[in-house]
Amino acid sequence: xxxxxxTEEVRIPVPCGTIAAKWWGPKDVRPIVSVHGWQDNSGTxxxxxxxxxxxxxxxxxxxxxxxxxxxxxxxxxxxxxxxxHLLESIRQRYNWxxxxxxxxxxxxxxxxxxxxxxxxxxxxxxxxxPIKPFIGxxxxxxxxxxxxxPKFLEADAYNAQSTEPPSHTYEALIDHLHxxxxxxxxKEAAPYLLKRNMAESKLHPGKYYFTRDNRLKYLFQVGLGxxxxxxxxxxxxxxxxxxxxxxNRSDDWIYYGEEFYREYFKVVGSRNADFEGHFMDxxxxxxxxxxxxxxxxxxxxxxxxxxxxPTL
Numbered sequence: 001x002x003x004x005x006x007t008e009e010v011r012i013p014v015p016c017g018t019i020a021a022k023w024w025g026p027k028d029v030r031p032i033v034s035v036h037g038w039q040d041n042s043g044t045x046x047x048x049x050x051x052x053x054x055x056x057x058x059x060x061x062x063x064x065x066x067x068x069x070x071x072x073x074x075x076x077x078x079x080x081x082x083x084x085h086l087l088e089s090i091r092q093r094y095n096w097x098x099x100x101x102x103x104x105x106x107x108x109x110x111x112x113x114x115x116x117x118x119x120x121x122x123x124x125x126x127x128x129x130p131i132k133p134f135i136g137x138x139x140x141x142x143x144x145x146x147x148x149x150p151k152f153l154e155a156d157a158y159n160a161q162s163t164e165p166p167s168h169t170y171e172a173l174i175d176h177l178h179x180x181x182x183x184x185x186x187k188e189a190a191p192y193l194l195k196r197n198m199a200e201s202k203l204h205p206g207k208y209y210f211t212r213d214n215r216l217k218y219l220f221q222v223g224l225g226x227x228x229x230x231x232x233x234x235x236x237x238x239x240x241x242x243x244x245x246x247x248n249r250s251d252d253w254i255y256y257g258e259e260f261y262r263e264y265f266k267v268v269g270s271r272n273a274d275f276e277g278h279f280m281d282x283x284x285x286x287x288x289x290x291x292x293x294x295x296x297x298x299x300x301x302x303x304x305x306x307x308x309x310p311t312l
Contacts, residue, residue: 002054012061014089017070020196024049025057030096030309032126032302033087034060037105039216041067041196044104047189048287051295053302058102061090065213067196074160077152078219083110084117091121100306102298104128104287115242116234124241124305126298128287129250130261145220152218165209167201170194173208182251184284192288235267241274241305245294250284276301 002025012019022042023031036044042060049058062069063083072078087110091099098121103111108127115122168176174190185193201207226234246261258279265277278297280286286293 002050002052002056002058006054010059012090012093014086014093016064016072016086019061019064019070019086019090020068021059021061023057023059025054027057028311029055029057030094030100030311031057031059032100032102032124032306033090034058034102035083035087035104035107035110036060036063036066037107038219039066039212040105040193041212043067043192043194043196044285044288045102046192046288048291048295048298051291052299053306055308056302056306062196063107065216067212071159071213072215074156078213078216080106080109080219081113084113087111087114088118094311096309097121098123098309100124102126102128105130105284112238113234115240116237119237119239122240123307124243124302125238126243126301128245128294129247129284130252148218148220152215155215155218158214164201164203165214167204167207167209169206170208173198173210181285184250184289186285186289189285189289232263232267235264236271238268238275239272241301242268242272242276243298243301244268244275244277245286245297246277246279247282247284247286248279249282274305 006025008023008027010021010023012021020042025031034042034045034049036042041062045058045060049060052058064086065071065078087099087101100123101111101115103109103126105128108130111122111125111127115125173194174187177185177190177193178187197210197212198208199211201209244265261279265275269275269277276297280293282290282293
């Protein structure tokens with residue numbers, strides 16, 4: 001078990017600014033790069049990583065605009081595919097020949113794309129709900145963008161004012177996070193995300209506000225916006241050891257249906273002898289709220305496929 005005392009805050013210079021991260025475990029071992037979901041942060045792994053093998057290391061990053069990482073400059077919108085560039089920047093920064101990846105939600109989508117683009121640079125990939133990019137219906141693209149572009153510009157203008165965001169009691173922030181995630185994040189688990197996503201108000205002592213970049217709400221798409229055909233074609237390139245979990249109480253399960261994911265399992269499994277896919281009962285944030293459900297399987301997978309490599 002990796003204890004919380006075995007973590008170190010690190011800062012990684014990248015072209016878009018600075019990436020904040022938590023390094024879990026020994027520093028002389030190349031870490032498993034762990035990528036969180038949309039509007040979350042590296043705290044999403046605070047309850048899972050301690051249950052994983054303690055001779056391994058994990059680098060849990062805050063994506064741009066999330067947690068303690070830099071925001072994008074004014075006028076620049078966030079897009080999921082940008083974070084594929086980010087992963088490659090991190091790999092080059094540390095001069096690793098390969099990376100091991102762990103991702104949840106949008107983080108799993110980012111890792112999926114990186115693994116498909118650079119299969120020779122990924123030695124294993126663990127994906128927690130979802131397991132392939134969300135697919136946007138063509139008829140929805142125009143209406144979605146017509147709504148999100150003005151909203152993004154409003155949020156961008158608000159950021160430029162340097163005005164303190166609305167503040168609330170700590171309990172209200174927990175409720176907001178719980179309800180805002182469709183109750184996927186339990187009230188008990190919410191503090192793990194809030195630690196890197198809030199600041200105390202200077203105007204109203206004793207109250208707090210969210211610190212993530214509000215422009216993140218207006219992504220073109222949480223996924224990549226590619227067609228099912230493109231997504232499945234890319235899935236054929238996932239030849240590294242690959243572990244997937246699909247939870248049956250997440251919104252995309254209801255939206256897309258089970259067959260959407262079974263098709264992915266079939267395509268990857270037909271070409272990858274080291275693929276494991278699991279349909280499970282649980283919420284979208286199972287790794288945070290009920291980590292004991294997935295930790296044993298992740299641990300066994302890592303014990304089988306993880307290789308100790310030097311940091312440099």
